[in-house]
Amino acid sequence: MSYNAPPPPGGYGAPQPAYGGAPMEHPQGTTILILGILSIVCCGIFTGIPAIIMGRKASNDGQAYSNAGVIKAGYICGIIGTVLSVLGIVFYIIMFAIAGSVSLSTS
Template sequence: MEKQPIPNGTLVLVMGILSIIGCCCYGLPGLIFGIVAIVLAGKATKTYMLAPETYSGFGNVKAGKIMGIIGVVLSIAMVLFYVWMYTTIGLEAMQDPQLMELKMQELLGQ
C-alpha cells in the first residue's frame, strides 16, 4: 500500500512560514497565521497518530507547528512593542519622525 500525504501538511508548513513573515506587519497577521498553523498541526498530528503507516510528510507538520509557535511569540512581542510605543510616546510622535526623535531623547535623558 502506498503512503498518502498527510492532510493539510503543506498548508501547516505554509502557515508557519507566513506567521514568521507576518510578525513584521504590526504583529497581527503573524498572530493569525501562527494560530491557524498550530490548530491545523494539532488536527494533522491526531490524524497521523491514528495510522502512522498510512501517511507521509509528517515532517512538514512538525516544522510548520514549530514555525507557527515562533511566529506567535514574535507577533505577541511585536504587538506589545507597539502598545508600549503608543502609550509611551503617543500616536503623534509615531507618525512624525522629528517628534519621535525628540521624545526618544527625552526618554533616554539626553
C-alpha cells in the same frame, strides 16, 4: 562429457510492501507549512493560529504520515510566528504608552 545443469530457479517477483503498506501523506501538510512560514514572514497571528490548530490536529490523528516532518515544521513555525507577533504588539503598546506619558509630562 557434457553436463547439462538445470536452469536457475525463476525470479521471486517484485518485493512486497511492508506490513500495513507505506504511510500515506497528510492532505493538509503543505498548507500547514505555508501558513506557518507566512506567520513568521508577514501575517503573524492571522496565519499562525490556524497553522498551530491544523498542525496539532494532524499530529494527534494517531496515524503515521509520510510528511510528518512538514507538519511538525509548519506547527513550530506557527508557534514562532504567533509569539513574535504577540511580542511585537506588546512592544508597540508599551512604546505608545511611554510616548503618551512623555508627551503629557512635557505639556
